[in-house]
Amino acid sequence: MRAHEKDTTIATACVACAVFTYGSVSIFLRFFKDYLDAWTVNAVRYTVAALLLLPFVLILRRRPEARKYASGSRNIWRAALVPSVINVVGQVLWALSPYYEVQAATMAFITKSSFLFTVLFGFMLIPKERLLAKNPVFFIGAAVCVGGVAILFIQKLLSGQQSSLAGMWILVATSLFWGAYAVSVRRYLGGYPLRMSFGVVSIYTAAVLLALMFVFGKWRELGGLGDETLTVLVLLAVSAVVGMVFSHMLYYRGIHGLGPVIATGILMAVPFITYIGAWIFLDEKMTWIQMLGGVIIVFGGVLLVRSKARTERQKALPSEFVAPDR
Numbered sequence: 385m386r387a388h389e390k391d392t393t394i395a396t397a398c399v400a401c402a403v404f405t406y407g408s409v410s411i412f413l414r415f416f417k418d419y420l421d422a423w424t425v426n427a428v429r430y431t432v433a434a435l436l437l438l439p440f441v442l443i444l445r446r447r448p449e450a451r452k453y454a455s456g457s458r459n460i461w462r463a464a465l466v467p468s469v470i471n472v473v474g475q476v477l478w479a480l481s482p483y484y485e486v487q488a489a490t491m492a493f494i495t496k497s498s499f500l501f502t503v504l505f506g507f508m509l510i511p512k513e514r515l516l517a518k519n520p521v522f523f524i525g526a527a528v529c530v531g532g533v534a535i536l537f538i539q540k541l542l543s544g545q546q547s548s549l550a551g552m553w554i555l556v557a558t559s560l561f562w563g564a565y566a567v568s569v570r571r572y573l574g575g576y577p578l579r580m581s582f583g584v585v586s587i588y589t590a591a592v593l594l595a596l597m598f599v600f601g602k603w604r605e606l607g608g609l610g611d612e613t614l615t616v617l618v619l620l621a622v623s624a625v626v627g628m629v630f631s632h633m634l635y636y637r638g639i640h641g642l643g644p645v646i647a648t649g650i651l652m653a654v655p656f657i658t659y660i661g662a663w664i665f666l667d668e669k670m671t672w673i674q675m676l677g678g679v680i681i682v683f684g685g686v687l688l689v690r691s692k693a694r695t696e697r698q699k700a701l702p703s704e705f706v707a708p709d710r
Contacts, residue, residue, distance in 0.1 A: 395641020501563020
């Protein structure tokens with residue numbers, strides 16, 4: 385009993401830490417936009433993460449479950465192609481959004497709607513997920529999420545700020561692709577260790593983002609930022625380690641001890657941490673209408689998580705929540 389309690393305590397602490405690490409991501413991205421273009425920031429961050437994850441991929445490949453798939457028709461490097469393509473598109477959109485006058489907290493709130501898209505794509509591609517359609521809480525949660533996004537948009541629509549509107553639509557598209565990514569991981573990489581799957585996807589993603597950087601990015605500016613060059617490079621590395629590598633490891637450890645439902649529910653607090661951090665470090669503040677919209681999105685997400693949890697308990701569905709890559 386004590387061992388179980390200890391494991392639960394450790395898992396809870398890991399998810400709590402993940403709330404802060406995930407909450408830092410959009411703050412970092414908003415900071416980098418004043419120094420480098422999105423293509424360069426994206427490529428550097430993902431390359432650092434991929435290099436750190438490569439040893440884990442090589443080690444995990446030796447596990448029995450990985451060898452079983454590798455010796456059969458499912459090789460992880462082939463299985464990861466579709467999720468990687470989806471992830472590349474989502475990551476490109478995510479990295480572009482700060483350059484369209486979207487605040488860090490707004491980024492964090494809107495992307496919480498990705499769980500809605502995860503469920504909707506699950507309806508289309510995974511028959512067992514359609515049992516959620518029998519749960520009225522799901523439809524309430526979906527409507528609440530959509531309403532929250534609309535409230536976040538309303539001031540931008542009324543003011544006619546085209547750049548901000550474009551940024552918000554980019555974030556909605558980001559959420560859509562992250563929802564598709566979560567379902568694609570379950571469909572194509574089910575059975576593999578989650579950390580191994582994330583590592584392989586990250587390696588593929590980093591390779592494509594590097595190519596895009598050399599085509600579209602101003603990568604030569606990496607060494608031409610004057611006195612701030614070293615500071616920006618260090619923060620790029622820190623953002624990759626904290627916001628991508630540590631975040632996912634902490635989240636997966638939380639899933640192991642608490643289960644995906646509780647872990648995902650706790651992560652709904654991420655936008656509030658982002659808001660506090662952006663207020664302190666970037667002097668960004670949301671209007672009360674924007675905050676209301678954000679809170680409504682999070683509430684809708686909690687309802688969706690609850691509806692999925694209830695369906696899984698009743699029908700004994702396998703539960704696999706996959707956190708979006710950052």
